[in-house]
Amino acid sequence: MPPVIEVRDLHTHLVTRWGTVKAVDGVSFTVSARETLGLVGESGSGKSMTCLSIVRLVPRPAARIVGGSVLLDGEDLLTKTEQEMQRLRGRKVGMILQDPMSSLNPVFSIGRQVREPVSMYHGLRGRALQERAAGLLASVRIPSPAERLRAFPHQLSGGMRQRVVGAMAIAAPPRLLIADEPTTSLDLTIQAQYLQLLEELQEKHGLAMIFITHNLGIVSKICDRVAVMYAGRIVEVGPVRRIFQSPAHPYTRALLESIPRLGARLGRLTAIEGQPPDLARLPTGCAFAPRCPHVMERCRAEAPPEITVAQGQVTRCWLHTPA
Amino acid sequence: MPGDTPGGGLVLAEVAAPTAPASRSRNVPYVSLGIITVFVLLAVLAPLLGLADPFNQSLRNRFKPPVWEEGGSWTHPLGTDRLGRDMLSRIVWGSRVSLAAGVLTVLVASAFGAAVGLVAGYYGGQVDTALMRMTDATMSFPVILLALILAVTVGPSFTNVVVAIAVILWARYARVIRGQVLTLMHLDFIAQARLAGAGAWRIITRHLFPNTLNTLVVLVTLQIGYVIIVEASLSFLGAGIPPPTPAWGSMIAEGREFVTSAWWVSMFPGLAILLVVLAFNLLGDWLRDTFDPKLRQL
Numbered sequence: 278m279p280p281v282i283e284v285r286d287l288h289t290h291l292v293t294r295w296g297t298v299k300a301v302d303g304v305s306f307t308v309s310a311r312e313t314l315g316l317v318g319e320s321g322s323g324k325s326m327t328c329l330s331i332v333r334l335v336p337r338p339a340a341r342i343v344g345g346s347v348l349l350d351g352e353d354l355l356t357k358t359e360q361e362m363q364r365l366r367g368r369k370v371g372m373i374l375q376d377p378m379s380s381l382n383p384v385f386s387i388g389r390q391v392r393e394p395v396s397m398y399h400g401l402r403g404r405a406l407q408e409r410a411a412g413l414l415a416s417v418r419i420p421s422p423a424e425r426l427r428a429f430p431h432q433l434s435g436g437m438r439q440r441v442v443g444a445m446a447i448a449a450p451p452r453l454l455i456a457d458e459p460t461t462s463l464d465l466t467i468q469a470q471y472l473q474l475l476e477e478l479q480e481k482h483g484l485a486m487i488f489i490t491h492n493l494g495i496v497s498k499i500c501d502r503v504a505v506m507y508a509g510r511i512v513e514v515g516p517v518r519r520i521f522q523s524p525a526h527p528y529t530r531a532l533l534e535s536i537p538r539l540g541a542r543l544g545r546l547t548a549i550e551g552q553p554p555d556l557a558r559l560p561t562g563c564a565f566a567p568r569c570p571h572v573m574e575r576c577r578a579e580a581p582p583e584i585t586v587a588q589g590q591v592t593r594c595w596l597h598t599p600a
Numbered sequence: 601m602p603g604d605t606p607g608g609g610l611v612l613a614e615v616a617a618p619t620a621p622a623s624r625s626r627n628v629p630y631v632s633l634g635i636i637t638v639f640v641l642l643a644v645l646a647p648l649l650g651l652a653d654p655f656n657q658s659l660r661n662r663f664k665p666p667v668w669e670e671g672g673s674w675t676h677p678l679g680t681d682r683l684g685r686d687m688l689s690r691i692v693w694g695s696r697v698s699l700a701a702g703v704l705t706v707l708v709a710s711a712f713g714a715a716v717g718l719v720a721g722y723y724g725g726q727v728d729t730a731l732m733r734m735t736d737a738t739m740s741f742p743v744i745l746l747a748l749i750l751a752v753t754v755g756p757s758f759t760n761v762v763v764a765i766a767v768i769l770w771a772r773y774a775r776v777i778r779g780q781v782l783t784l785m786h787l788d789f790i791a792q793a794r795l796a797g798a799g800a801w802r803i804i805t806r807h808l809f810p811n812t813l814n815t816l817v818v819l820v821t822l823q824i825g826y827v828i829i830v831e832a833s834l835s836f837l838g839a840g841i842p843p844p845t846p847a848w849g850s851m852i853a854e855g856r857e858f859v860t861s862a863w864w865v866s867m868f869p870g871l872a873i874l875l876v877v878l879a880f881n882l883l884g885d886w887l888r889d890t891f892d893p894k895l896r897q898l
Contacts, residue, residue, distance in 0.1 A: 334794055338725050367796035374795075380788035384810045393806070394796045445796060 279351065280307035281485035282331070282453050287345035289323075289330045292338075296557040300326040300340065302509035308453070311479060313486040315500035315517070317493060317532070319553050323509040324489045328455045331487075332370050333362050350452060368398055371446035372455040376462055377439035381430040387414075387441055388426030394448040413444040416481075417474060436467035443474065450482040457489045472499050493536055497521060502589070505529045508554050508564035515590030525592040527569050563595070571596055629886045635879035639872075643695040651689040652676070654846050658684035663862040679864045682854060687864060690846040691872050697847040698876065701761055701831040702824040708766040710820050713773025714812065718804050720774065721781025732778070738771040743830055744837070751839035761840050765830055769823065776819060780812050814891040822884035825877040832873050848873050 289301035301323045308314045316324045329335045330342050333354060347354040349369060354362065374380050382390055391410040395401055401409055407426075414422035417440040430438060439459060446454060456475065460468040476499060479486050488500055496503050497517060504514040505528065513526040524530045531549045551568035560566060566576040573595060581593045642649070652675075661684035667677045678687035720731040747764035754760055784790060784807075793803050834840030835849025843850055848869040855865025 332795060334791070363797050363799050365797070366794065370795075372792075372795040374788045374792055376788050380792045382789045382793075382807055382811070384813075397797065442792065445792070448796075 278309055280309045281350060283307045283348040284327070284331065285346045285348070287327065287330055287347065288343045289326055289335055289340060290343050291340045293557065298556040299509050299559070300556065301330055303345075304506075304509070304511055306504055306511065306514060308485040308487060310452075310483045310485050312502070313479065313488055313500045315496040315503040316487055316489045316506060317491060317496060317503060318506035319491065321553060321556065322506040324506050325457055327506070328372070328457060328487060328489060331455065332366055332372060333357075367394055367451065368449045369451050370453045370455065371449065371451035373439070373442055373446050373457065373459045375458040377435045377442060378462070380442050381438055383430055385429075386426065387428050387430065387433070391426065391441065391445055391448070394445050398449045413448060414441070416447075416478070417441070417444040419444070436463050436471065439463060439471060440474070443478070447478055447482060451484065453485045453487070454479070455487045455489070458491070460495065468495075475499065493532060505532065508556060508559060510564065510593065512565065512594070513590070513592040515587070519587060519590050525586045525590060525597055526594045527571050527596070528565050563593070629882050632879040632882040632886070635875050636883065639695050639876055640699060642692045643699050646692050646696060649692065651692060652686035654685060654689040654693045655844055656685060660684065663858070663865075665862070666864050678868050679862070681851070681865045682858065687868055690851060691848070691868055694846040694848045694851060694869060695872065695876070697758070697841050697845065698828050698831060698873070701758065702828040705762045705765045705769065705827045705831075706820050706823045708762065709769035709823070710773045710816055712766070713770035714777045714809070714816060716770065716774040717777025718781055718808055718812070721778040721785065722800065722804055722808060728778070731774070735771045735774045738768055741768055743768045744833065744839075747834045747839045748837070756839055756842045758841055761831055761834055764834070765827055769827065772823070773816070773819060776815060777812050780815055781808050784808055784811055818884060818888040818891055821880060821887055825880035825884070828873065828877055828880070
């Protein structure tokens with residue numbers, strides 16, 4: 278089955294006062310229908326910028342997509358006009374942002390906001406529109422949807438609002454759903470419910486999903502594959518189980534070791550030494566070299582290529598040079 | 601135990617009840633609304649009130665004092681002016697000019713200014729820079745000077761007054777609305793609308809504009825008072841509404857030579873301006889406190 282989305286060698290640069298930052302530096306990945314790819318990494322590692330590049334909404338004028346291709350069902354989004362992109366956004370690619378508190382317009386009722394994309398995508402009017410909107414709210418498990426349509430955002434809890442945002446994102450329904458840390462500001466029980474809901478929606482509509490997070494617990498729960506980003510590059514990608522059991526890249530290993538575990542109370546949590554790199558002044562060679570416990574001569578000289586370590590698991594690290 | 605708490609607790613309890621500002625902001629300014637309603641009614645119903653003809657001159661009746669002064673009569677409750685025209689009637693008819701100028705000017709200015717602010721804030725970058733330079737330049741130009749130029753070149757008229765003030769006044773709206781849009785643009789619902797496929801027009805009209813309405817209403821109300829004063833100043837200077845049309849500003853001007861002998865000729869139109877402007881300002885303040893207490897700088 279061909280992938281829904283295929284990102285090939287994507288480069289997005291940010292022009293800042295301190296120089297040009299390669300926010301996304303040669304990222305490639307694919308996601309198929311009903312598959313979830315987790316995108317993890319520290320703040321500033323390029324996760325969000327990668328996804329904004331897919332929908333061509335990188336913050337202008339500072340950011341610019343300078344190379345690569347983004348194939349959605351085989352069509353390159355980077356060659357489309359802005360008008361074509363507007364027709365694609367929401368209809369083919371939905372996105373859920375992090376903060377449910379500000380992702381709804383405070384001056385309009387939920388109903389008006391949910392109806393907007395529905396009427397835009399399906400051209401519905403009147404009763405049919407109203408029913409479809411209520412149906413959407415019901416599909417994200419909002420109790421008594423017809424009444425909730427009359428509510429205003431401030432009258433709903435964070436979890437409810439995030440469900441409304443979810444409902445609007447699947448109004449089309451799209452082929453690809455990008456969720457940018459959608460559960461960060463929800464409390465834990467609501468998080469679990471929301472993740473379950475996303476999985477159901479994915480199953481129902483056959484969505485390909487990209488899930489951005491720094492929470493590895495969520496990755497293990499909801500993702501099929503995971504891509505670890507560092508300084509604008511994917512340093513390791515593979516099936517979740519493999520990555521968790523035998524991480525190949527020292528950065529992935531460090532990330533996994535810094536998760537607090539129940540029962541393991543021996544000593545302190547492991548932190549990753551050093552600071553995230555200054556993206557405007559990346560070292561030649563591997564970006565992680567300054568913080569890497571296994572750093573070698575070669576790491577500082579040359580950037581490591583993609584090396585396949587196991588079935589579906591690829592890393593960029595000299596430790597795994599084929600002999 | 602409340603009874604057991606030492607003195608500190610008592611002090612705290614007293615301090616913790618500063619309800620005055622909050623309750624005041626909820627006090628609807630009935631007096632202001634009343635004044636505005638009265639003047640609007642007077643302006644609208646002026647021809648139906650059975651008042652004396654505001655243009656009717658009668659040199660025998662010039663400088664008649666108001667009814668409560670010696671020599672006054674109920675035929676001219678507020679006295680007459682230099683040409684024997686009825687003051688009350690002229691003030692009522694003058695309210696038409698002042699209110700119409702205030703409302704019309706502010707509507708034109710706010711519509712244009714808001715549009716500029718929305719576009720500048722939404723597009724940012726060079727569009728923003730260009731539009732804001734234009735705004736700054738406009739704001740540094742004195743209204744009175746522009747009106748005088750218009751009056752000299754085109755001749756004074758109601759339209760010119762509205763144009764002269766609106767051409768300068770929009771800049772205030774552009775600035776304030778742009779500032780608001782800049783903060784709104786960082787909120788996720790704008791990003792979310794874009795992600796849902798909304799274009800510039802839809803985002804500006806459906807998402808940004810409705811969120812700036814509160815500010816606009818407050819600013820419009822506050823500015824009506826200001827425009828009434830500017831219009832009166834222009835009429836006072838002879839660059840506003842040309843005589844014999846009754847306008848409060850020109851009425852003050854006509855009476856100023858006789859202030860010592862016939863104080864009412866200048867005083868009553870002045871009082872009318874004071875009342876209306878004060879009413880609009882108080883209403884605007886209340887709207888601001890109620891709608892958005894964060895807008896202190898307006």
